[in-house]
Amino acid sequence: MAIWSNKFHEEMSQDAYNFNQSIQVDYRLLDADLRGSKAHAAMLGKQGILPLEETDRLVNELEQMRQDYANGSLQIDFTSEDVHSFIEAELTERLGTIGKKVHTGRSRNDQVATAMRIYVLDELTDFINQTKTAIQAIISKAEAHLDTIMPGYTHLQRAQPITYAHYLMAYAQMYVRDLGRFEDLYDRVAADMPLGAGALATSSYPIDPFYTTSQLDGFTAPFVNSIDAVSNNDYAIEFLSALSIMSMHMSRYAEETIMWSSQEFRFIRLTDAFSTGSSIMPQKKNADIHELMRGKTGRVYGDLMAVLTIMKGIPLAYDKDMQEIKEQLFDGIDHVKAMLSLLPGMLEATIVDADRMYAACGSGFLNATDCADYLTNKGMAFRDAYKISGNLVAYCTEKDQALEDLTLEEYQGFSDLFEADIYEAIDLKNCVYRRNVAGGPAPEAVQAAIERVRTNIA
Numbered sequence: 477m478a479i480w481s482n483k484f485h486e487e488m489s490q491d492a493y494n495f496n497q498s499i500q501v502d503y504r505l506l507d508a509d510l511r512g513s514k515a516h517a518a519m520l521g522k523q524g525i526l527p528l529e530e531t532d533r534l535v536n537e538l539e540q541m542r543q544d545y546a547n548g549s550l551q552i553d554f555t556s557e558d559v560h561s562f563i564e565a566e567l568t569e570r571l572g573t574i575g576k577k578v579h580t581g582r583s584r585n586d587q588v589a590t591a592m593r594i595y596v597l598d599e600l601t602d603f604i605n606q607t608k609t610a611i612q613a614i615i616s617k618a619e620a621h622l623d624t625i626m627p628g629y630t631h632l633q634r635a636q637p638i639t640y641a642h643y644l645m646a647y648a649q650m651y652v653r654d655l656g657r658f659e660d661l662y663d664r665v666a667a668d669m670p671l672g673a674g675a676l677a678t679s680s681y682p683i684d685p686f687y688t689t690s691q692l693d694g695f696t697a698p699f700v701n702s703i704d705a706v707s708n709n710d711y712a713i714e715f716l717s718a719l720s721i722m723s724m725h726m727s728r729y730a731e732e733t734i735m736w737s738s739q740e741f742r743f744i745r746l747t748d749a750f751s752t753g754s755s756i757m758p759q760k761k762n763a764d765i766h767e768l769m770r771g772k773t774g775r776v777y778g779d780l781m782a783v784l785t786i787m788k789g790i791p792l793a794y795d796k797d798m799q800e801i802k803e804q805l806f807d808g809i810d811h812v813k814a815m816l817s818l819l820p821g822m823l824e825a826t827i828v829d830a831d832r833m834y835a836a837c838g839s840g841f842l843n844a845t846d847c848a849d850y851l852t853n854k855g856m857a858f859r860d861a862y863k864i865s866g867n868l869v870a871y872c873t874e875k876d877q878a879l880e881d882l883t884l885e886e887y888q889g890f891s892d893l894f895e896a897d898i899y900e901a902i903d904l905k906n907c908v909y910r911r912n913v914a915g916g917p918a919p920e921a922v923q924a925a926i927e928r929v930r931t932n933i934a
Contacts, residue, residue, distance in 0.1 A: 496796075498558045501803045506545055506552065506559050508594035512587065513563065513578055514538045515691035516671055520580055525681050530574050537570055538578075560587055581681040582671060585706040585794045589670035590692075592802070596711060597694040599809050600662045606816050607655045607722075608933045611648055613820035615926045618644040622919040625908055626743065626833035627842060634840030637907050640828055642917035645925050650725040652929060657718040665711050669695040673705035676793035707793040709783065712805045716780040719812040720773075726815050727773040730766035733826065737763055743833050750818075750825040765818065772811045779808040834904070841869050843879055843902040846910075850901040854893040864890050 488496070514535050521531025541563070544550035556562035568575035579587075618641035628638035669692060672678060672685035685698035699705035736743040746763055754760035782804045786797050844865050851861035868890055872879060879902050887894035900906060912918035915925065 493557070496557065498799050498802065499552070499554055499556050499562060501806065502559045502588075503552050503554070504806065505588075505591045505595055505802075506563065507542055508598070509560055509563055509587065509591040510538050510542045510545070511594055511692065512590040512671060513567075515688045516582055516587075517578055518691050519671075519684055519688045520577075522687055523682050523684055525581060525683070526577055530577060533571060533574055534567070534578055537567060537575075541566065541570075558588075560584055560591070581674075581679045581683050583673075583675035583706075585675050586670045586673040589673070589706050589708075593665050593668065593670065593711065594692065594694070596665055596715060596805075597662065599813075600658050600665070600715070601694075602813065603658045603816070604655060604662070606813065607651055607658065610816055610819045611651050611655070611929060611933055613823050614644050614648045614651070615929055617823045617826075618642075618648070618922065618926060621828060621830070622922055624828060624830045624833060625837055625904060627836050627840065628917075634836070634842055636845060637837045637842045637904050638917040639908060639919065639922060640830075640833065641919070641922045641926075645922055645929070647725065647729055648925075648929050651722070652932060654718065654722040654725065655933065657721070661711065661714050661718060663696075664714070666695050667697040668700075668705065668708070668711075669698045670705040671698075673699050673702035676703050676706055678702045703793045707790070707795075707798075709787055709798060709801055712801050713780070713783055713787065716776070716783055716805060716808045719808045720776050720780045723769075723773040723776045723812050723815065726812075726819065727770045730763075730769040733766050733822070734763045734770070741836075743829055743836070745827045745829070747825040747827065750822055765822070769815050769818070772815060776808045776812055779804040837904050838878060838880075841872070841879060843904060843907050844869050846902050846907045847879060847898070850898055851891060851893055856891070856893060 487493075517526075517531050517534035517538065520526040521528045521535075526534075541550055550566070552559070553562050553565070556565065564575065564579060567578055621640040621644070624640040625637050626640050626643065627634040628636050628643070669685065669689045671688045672683045689695045689698045733744065733746070735741060737746055746761065748761070750763070750765050751761040752764040754762065783801050786800055786804075790797055847868060848858065848861040848865035851864060852858045856864075868879060868882070868887075871886075871890075872882065880899065884894065884896060884898070887898055909918050912921050914921060916922075
């Protein structure tokens with residue numbers, strides 16, 4: 477029998493009950509709900525709503541249930557309507573009538589909303605820590621490749637020489653922003669403890685949401701509006717949005733790893749720890765893990781769109797549609813957390829071919845901009861220098877040569893400003909090292925960027 481069954485509303489059909497059930501999804505909220513119930517019971521005693529003797533027994537037994545769940549001795553009854561109903565039924569079985577009093581002064585609406593926010597705060601803490609670990613792995617890899625020169629790309633065409641460290645630090649910055657989103661969301665969730673909001677209009681009991689808040693680790697303030705407290709799922713949408721952005725970052729890295737480990741590039745290779753073989757072609761090493769990361773990103777996007785669609789037309793306050801949000805949020809959390817946990821290992825399993833990267837910079841005229849800058853530094857207007865540099869590229873293309881291969885006489889045939897120091901100006905290493913600008917690819921600039929990130933995430 478459901479906890480809401482009575483003579484006014486008798487039991488529903490078994491099929492409808494099964495359709496209404498959510499315990500197969502929300503069972504993971506068990507510990508979060510027990511913590512919320514403990515805080516609520518303590519508040520009931522502090523306010524004199526229940527005798528202290530009864531609230532002490534409630535608090536102690538709820539904590540015992542947490543311990544039983546942690547050690548595996550608490551078996552969840554998956555025929556219950558949801559995990560919240562199961563907890564109340566289990567508490568009643570253990571304490572009798574006192575167990576039934578735990579729901580005094582609250583609704584399942586604010587109970588569920590609180591358990592969800594406790595769960596989200598826990599998950600955000602994990603994501604904050606795991607993101608910092610991933611960033612540390614990135615900057616450690618970057619430090620090992622401060623002088624590894626590689627082609628930088630725009631439009632997937634070779635553009636200018638950079639370093640592998642500079643490339644990796646671009647992703648470090650992406651994850652730093654992801655970290656900021658998780659931290660910002662944590663603060664917003666922490667300032668919105670819903671217990672006491674009731675179904676939507678608080679309670680006639682002299683409850684104290686501020687005291688309840690003080691009993692729950694992580695929360696900094698109770699709800700401001702009781703209707704909003706039980707109907708607000710912005711935090712779930714924001715969490716999934718942050719997860720979608722992070723998964724997009726991981727997908728882009730995965731795509732480039734797949735591409736660069738191919739025979740066409742061979743900039744990197746993956747160890748067997750992060751590649752699979754073929755069932756028919758014995759020579760194959762496939763970047764399947766990276767491909768899955770790329771594919772699961774679409775799944776996380778779907779979770780976000782599902783929740784946005786669920787919420788777009790729901791009238792205030794609580795509606796049963798919102799039950800569906802849990803599964804989408806849990807799914808997004810699980811898959812992005814799995815991907816994020818793999819990232820440090822992926823970086824370690826990536827073996828860089830520095831020689832091939834450098835050799836690739838020798839074709840594609842990656843130093844053409846530096847050739848134009850050379851003329852500009854000699855006093856020529858940049859647009860004119862740009863044109864001459866382009867003409868030189870066309871000349872080299874016809875002769876199947878690189879800019880470094882031209883004689884000084886050939887250079888001077890395009891402009892009298894060219895002198896012997898042009899070869900130093902277009903040397904690939906110098907093209908990188910001269911860009912010692914904050915945020916640039918020169919080793920000193922990248923090392924400074926690494927130190928800034930280390931300080932920011934400390």
